[in-house]
Amino acid sequence: MGSEWDPLLADDNSSGKVVRCVYSQTLNLTRDPPEGIFAMIDEHRATIVHALICGPRDTVYDGGFFYFLLRFPNDYPFSPPKVRLMTTGGGSVHFNPNLYSCGKVCLSILGTWSGPAWTPVQNLTSVLLSIQSLLSTDPYYNEPGVPRNVVASEQYSDYVRHETMRVAVLDMVGDTSLARSMPPKLLSVARSLFIAHFPVYRDTCEEHAKRNPEGAAFADPLGKTTGTFCWRGLGSRLAAVGSRLGAANFEPDAERSERDAEGEGGGQGGSGSPSGGSGGEWLSQALTPRQRHASPGQPAVARLSA
């Protein structure tokens, strides 16, 4: 159990070559960002990149903000960056069989998992896309060798969905030390996406409060965590954070009224993702063209510190 993977424990001497490489790869990413991925270079250390990966829609990570720190070694791109997940609830949440609660990211291209290793044609974008692909619909099955088990998979998903709301949503946009530790530009990206997605969060809390009774223990089939469900508590926290950030009155579009109409049809929809297309386009909606092509002074999207 070494700590070679950990960007927080690496040396801080950097060559000009690496700095240029990191700069151009970050620039490429911000010019043509994959959906739900944002990145920026640290203001003081040019070989450190802060990245925000949004949980893809229709997964248990939907609407979550996963904050990563990447450090590019001196021989980059000939060896991979070191990557750490910072969104761990203070080391308490095991978001995925490949995302440890200590922040370690297990991916073969990072040299922290078996499988195809790093090669120098990988880059910042491909690393972040690989991480994003871990945030999948049934994360339980990322655990190697587990047999097909629908009940266990649902139990794990219930746990992850709850912790996504508690830690990857509310801790990330609320007034927490984790939120304060992020670059302000990334925080404002997360907060504006939060506001756009607010009605969906509210529905998720309501829906899952019915499914997972308040105070019931997590049933983590991988046995890595303990804790209890508190969807009602999260609902109140959501309302408080939402009103502080000005999201509580957010009824932006036809989408919301569609969802209300669907809701009146009776709640026989399954668990899991919000019904149909509702909540689906939140990321693309939130990323208006104005934000995508950030202009000077525009705080939202990950611009490079020159």
Place this chain on the structure above:
Amino acid sequence: MQVTVKSWHAVASWTWTSEDDVCGICHMPLDGCAPGAPGPGDDSPVVWGRCSHYFHLMCINTWLHNKNTCPICRRKWEFARCAA
């Protein structure tokens, strides 16, 4: 507003070739200068592997210190003969 394309009659196409003409390792133009090379052109030659992937000589050599595989297709790297 939404536009539906009903038919498409292509008369010509063109493309920038620059995307293909960069080294996959350093992302600099192949006819430009690899990082650390003294200059472009003959000072920063381009080499092909038998797998048909190509890189700046300096870039692939640095990688071959670590591993004897093509960075793109992961096959064993063998230099193609000149003028292949």
